[in-house]
Amino acid sequence: MKKLVVSLILLAGFAFGAAAQENAFNKSVSLSIGGVTGLDADGLFINNYDPYSLAGIYEPTWSEPIYLPVFGLDGDWILGRWIGVSLSLSYSSMKAEKQQLEGDVRNTVGYSKVQQLCLVPGVKVFWANRERFKLYSGFDAGAEARCVTDDGKTSLNLGAAWDVVPLGARFKFIDNFGLYVFMESMVGRRIIGTRFGFGFAF
Amino acid sequence: MKKIAIILFGAMLLASCTKDFFSSDEWSGTYDYAEMAGCDYMLCVADNLIVDNLKQMETALFIESQGSTSSTRFAFNGSIWTVGNEWTVSEKSALLPGMSIKRVAADSTWTLSRNGKYSFNGYNYDTDYEMDIRMRPDTSARAAGDHFWWDVALKKCNRTEEKGYRSEITTPAGSVLEYTYGTMGKWAYCYGVLGMRVYKEDELIDVARLQLNGGRYNDPSYLHNL
Numbered sequence: 001m002k003k004l005v006v007s008l009i010l011l012a013g014f015a016f017g018a019a020a021q022e023n024a025f026n027k028s029v030s031l032s033i034g035g036v037t038g039l040d041a042d043g044l045f046i047n048n049y050d051p052y053s054l055a056g057i058y059e060p061t062w063s064e065p066i067y068l069p070v071f072g073l074d075g076d077w078i079l080g081r082w083i084g085v086s087l088s089l090s091y092s093s094m095k096a097e098k099q100q101l102e103g104d105v106r107n108t109v110g111y112s113k114v115q116q117l118c119l120v121p122g123v124k125v126f127w128a129n130r131e132r133f134k135l136y137s138g139f140d141a142g143a144e145a146r147c148v149t150d151d152g153k154t155s156l157n158l159g160a161a162w163d164v165v166p167l168g169a170r171f172k173f174i175d176n177f178g179l180y181v182f183m184e185s186m187v188g189r190r191i192i193g194t195r196f197g198f199g200f201a202f
Numbered sequence: 203m204k205k206i207a208i209i210l211f212g213a214m215l216l217a218s219c220t221k222d223f224f225s226s227d228e229w230s231g232t233y234d235y236a237e238m239a240g241c242d243y244m245l246c247v248a249d250n251l252i253v254d255n256l257k258q259m260e261t262a263l264f265i266e267s268q269g270s271t272s273s274t275r276f277a278f279n280g281s282i283w284t285v286g287n288e289w290t291v292s293e294k295s296a297l298l299p300g301m302s303i304k305r306v307a308a309d310s311t312w313t314l315s316r317n318g319k320y321s322f323n324g325y326n327y328d329t330d331y332e333m334d335i336r337m338r339p340d341t342s343a344r345a346a347g348d349h350f351w352w353d354v355a356l357k358k359c360n361r362t363e364e365k366g367y368r369s370e371i372t373t374p375a376g377s378v379l380e381y382t383y384g385t386m387g388k389w390a391y392c393y394g395v396l397g398m399r400v401y402k403e404d405e406l407i408d409v410a411r412l413q414l415n416g417g418r419y420n421d422p423s424y425l426h427n428l
Binding site for chain 1: 236237239240241242243246322323324325327361363364365367368369400402407408426427
């Protein structure tokens with residue numbers, strides 16, 4: 001991790017002091033994957049078996065949930081040398097096996113599932129803004145729709161979603177061609193961790 | 203060489219898997235942890251609730267033996283050995299505040315009762331209980347300062363918990379739990395049977411039986427879904 005940070009800082013050093021603002025390739029669309037979904041932090045459908053309370057023994061419990069990584073579709077518009085705006089759509093889901101004590105057997109009685117869709121506009125601040133390399137931080141805030149399925153019933157909850165991007169980096173390898181790759185560290189409602197992706201700037 | 207290594211690895215993997223399905227005790231059949239659901243819960247009554255009451259009882263006997271006419275732990279109206287007298291644990295006591303000890307018969311029998319919060323490993327719920335305890339005649343096997351041998355008939359132990367759950371735990375009619383002599387702060391053995399009925403929203407959902415054969419670990423025999 002330290003080597004990565006040092007490398008990014010060295011790369012960014014080439015970009016500081018540039019006189020001209022980037023006018024080309026300032027709009028982009030990208031796809032991303034990665035990070036631990038924020039659903040993990042909410043503790044939905046956990047193993048709540050406890051031998052010292054009746055509810056802990058006889059109420060339903062869940063096995064270790066399975067999480068999909070977070071998939072993202074982003075649009076970015078770099079407005080100036082230092083600042084840009086973005087709009088991000090992301091999807092993640094989690095599924096856990098529901099179990100209940102029936103007689104002297106613990107049976108699987110179904111599956112519980114949570115799906116999360118977030119739409120968040122955001123702002124990016126660019127520490128380095130060159131055609132081939134960009135280094136930035138950002139903040140997103142918007143809305144999430146969470147669909148919970150349990151016992152055959154589905155409920156939809158709306159709420160707020162937010163993320164902080166402490167550091168992100170974008171690399172474009174070919175002049176006059178918009179394909180790039182990027183990686184971002186992210187902390188927030190949607191993702192905790194690092195996401196990776198590729199995009200096309202125009 | 204590679205084939206041998208693969209075979210050995212596969213055998214080790216298979217051996218580790220079989221531990222999940224077969225008990226490590228000989229002639230004990232296949233083990234499923236769901237079969238023991240409720241056993242630890244009932245052991246909280248045998249190993250914690252009843253023993254806490256016996257400890258308070260023996261403290262009362264010690265206070266009586268010192269000839270004390272008052273106590274910061276108990277409020278009482280006379281000798282604990284006199285039929286009809288009652289000792290009550292002070293509300294400031296850390297152990298079972300409000301518990302009542304009443305001498306009911308001349309054959310060394312007392313009735314212990316309490317209705318209040320009691321913790322099962324951190325779960326603090328209302329527990330209303332009453333038990334008759336009888337001290338077995340002292341014999342030369344018991345040294346001064348050791349625990350007495352008690353026969354405990356748990357007439358009722360009703361515990362009301364969250365989400366509509368409640369339990370009723372008793373010793374079967376005509377039987378007792380025997381807590382034998384002990385030293386160093388614990389009784390040595392506990393023998394006997396406890397029964398439990400579990401209700402949710404007043405509907406009976408489980409009936410269980412715990413047989414204690416001396417020790418708490420490895421020895422109890424437990425059945426539920428009866």
